[in-house]
Amino acid sequence: MRTIEKTDEYLKAHGIMPSYQRIRVFDYLHNNRNHPTVDSIYKELVGDIPSLSKTTVYNTLRLFNEKGIILIINIEDNESRFDADISNHGHFKCKECGEIFDFDLGKDDLHILKLEEFSIDEQHVYLKGRCPKCK
Amino acid sequence: MRTIEKTDEYLKAHGIMPSYQRIRVFDYLHNNRNHPTVDSIYKELVGDIPSLSKTTVYNTLRLFNEKGIILIINIEDNESRFDADISNHGHFKCKECGEIFDFDLGKDDLHILKLEEFSIDEQHVYLKGRCPKCK
DNA sequence: TATAAATTTGTAATGATTACAAAGTTGTAA
DNA sequence: TTACAACTTTGTAATCATTACAAATTTATA
Ligand SMILES: [Mn+2]
Ligand SMILES: [Mn+2]
Ligand SMILES: [Zn+2]
Ligand SMILES: [Zn+2]
Numbered sequence: 001m002r003t004i005e006k007t008d009e010y011l012k013a014h015g016i017m018p019s020y021q022r023i024r025v026f027d028y029l030h031n032n033r034n035h036p037t038v039d040s041i042y043k044e045l046v047g048d049i050p051s052l053s054k055t056t057v058y059n060t061l062r063l064f065n066e067k068g069i070i071l072i073i074n075i076e077d078n079e080s081r082f083d084a085d086i087s088n089h090g091h092f093k094c095k096e097c098g099e100i101f102d103f104d105l106g107k108d109d110l111h112i113l114k115l116e117e118f119s120i121d122e123q124h125v126y127l128k129g130r131c132p133k134c135k
Numbered sequence: 136m137r138t139i140e141k142t143d144e145y146l147k148a149h150g151i152m153p154s155y156q157r158i159r160v161f162d163y164l165h166n167n168r169n170h171p172t173v174d175s176i177y178k179e180l181v182g183d184i185p186s187l188s189k190t191t192v193y194n195t196l197r198l199f200n201e202k203g204i205i206l207i208i209n210i211e212d213n214e215s216r217f218d219a220d221i222s223n224h225g226h227f228k229c230k231e232c233g234e235i236f237d238f239d240l241g242k243d244d245l246h247i248l249k250l251e252e253f254s255i256d257e258q259h260v261y262l263k264g265r266c267p268k269c270k
Numbered sequence: 271t272a273t274a275a276a277t278t279t280g281t282a283a284t285g286a287t288t289a290c291a292a293a294g295t296t297g298t299a300a
Numbered sequence: 301t302t303a304c305a306a307c308t309t310t311g312t313a314a315t316c317a318t319t320a321c322a323a324a325t326t327t328a329t330a
Contacts, residue, residue, distance in 0.1 A: 019295090019308065038286080053310040058287070075259075077209045078318080079286065092253060103250055115238055117267035118227060124210075124261040132252040154277065154326085173317080188279040193318070213287080214317065 014067045024049060025060045029070060029084035035091070035100045037079050075100065075126040090125035096134035103127075136166055149202045159184060160195045164205060164219035170226070170235045172214050210235065210261040225260035231269035238262075 007026050011018040024045055029036070036044075038057055046052045061082055064070040073081040075093050081100065092101040105125060142161050146153040159180055164171070171179075173192055181187045196217055199205040208216040210228050216235065227236040240260060 017296090017307075021309070051310075055288085055311075056309055059309080072212070074209055074212045077207070077215060080212055092250065092255075094253075095256070101253075115227060115262070117270075118229075118236075118262075118264055119270050120227075120262050120264040121230070122261075122263040124259075126257075126259040126261070127250070127253075127255050128257040129253055129255040135252075135254050152276075152327090156278070186279075190280075190319085191278055194278080 010069070014069050016063060016067055016069075021049065021052065021056050022060050022063075025057060026064065026069070026084070029064075029082055033083075033085060033102075035073055035081040035083050037081055039079075041082070073100070073126075074124070075128070088123065090127065092127040092129070092131070094131035094134055095128055096130055099131060101131065136162075145204070149204050151198060151202055151204075156184065156187065156191050157195050157198075160192060161199065161204070161219070164199075164217055168218075168220060168237075170208055170216040170218050172216055174214075176217070208235070208261075209259070210263070223258065225262065227262040227264070227266070229266035229269055230263055231265055234266060236266065 007023045007030070008018045011022060011026065016022060025041060028041055028045060038054065038061065041061075042052065042054045042057045045057075061070065061072075064082075065072050069084070069086065071083040071086055073083055073091055075081070075091050085102065088105055090103050090105050092103060093099070094101070142158045142165070143153045146157060146161065151157060160176060163176055163180060173189065173196065176196075177187065177189045177192045180192075196205065196207075199217075200207050204219070204221065206218040206221055208218055208226055210216070210226050220237065223240055225238050225240050227238060228234070229236070
């Protein structure tokens with residue numbers, strides 16, 4: 001479990017003013033690596049922070065993404081998911097149980113010839129199917 | 136330009152009753168490889184088919200996807216795009232001009248070790264950045 | 271032709287996300 | 301401390317893509 005003090009420094013180091021709400025949202029993402037939705041983040045935190053607004057969660061997550069400390073996962077077309085693991089990795093979603101699994105990408109995968117002339121900012125690899133338990 | 140007769144056969148071969156609307160939607164996708172949205176498909180076709188309903192476009196595209204003759208591209212989180220090219224390829228979206236480019240994936244890319252035990256149905260590779268023109 | 275099945279259509283509902291402005295908080299300078 | 305500006309949070313309303321639904325139309329079958 002990440003401590004408040006550490007998160008405070010981490011946010012500051014990335015140009016983010018560490019308000020209480022922002023710290024709590026980041027800690028939640030840091031401690032829950034199951035790629036939660038806005039709704040699940042909100043529902044979890046509003047128990048502790050009764051005044052919390054869902055708009056704040058949206059604003060905070062957008063800010064975190066702009067500052068580069070979280071990834072937005074759009075493996076599902078009808079809702080975004082969020083990830084404090086900003087390493088270059090892929091996501092697998094099981095169509096049966098809904099769980100989203102991380103997997104490593106080869107070191108310099110996707111060094112596509114045709115894209116020599118393109119400048120690449122983001123890379124997303126999404127797979128869907130059945131996980132070992134559900135298969 | 137694909138002829139109506141050919142599309143008619145193609146749809147039948149995939150268990151799809153070739154109604155006039157379905158043929159026109161498929162032909163549009165087959166002839167426009169720029170990954171159009173529901174709205175652009177609808178706006179283009181309703182000029183020719185005044186009775187066309189956007190619901191029909193949605194229904195038709197969902198059916199095509201279920202039958203495996205088109206891909207749904209969710210590179211953008213706020214709208215789906217559609218592709219009659221069902222070969223295994225990746226998509227690059229330019230953040231400047233918005234254009235979506237196709238690119239080849241290595242033959243058996245993404246043969247990830249960790250995923251040996253998983254059964255993979257779909258694979259999506261999305262990149263974002265600047266295209267050569269906009270860079 | 272008559273009847274059933276499939277398809278299309280228009281409208282209403284859904285639901286995630288965004289816009290917006292008021293309220294609250296924090297930092298700073300006098 | 302006080303005053304003011306900047307920043308953050310909050311609640312509500314709007315947006316907008318997509319889906320639900322049932323009536324109307326078309327097509328298939330007997
Ligand atoms: Mn992840
Ligand atoms: Mn494509
Ligand atoms: Zn599963
Ligand atoms: Zn461009």
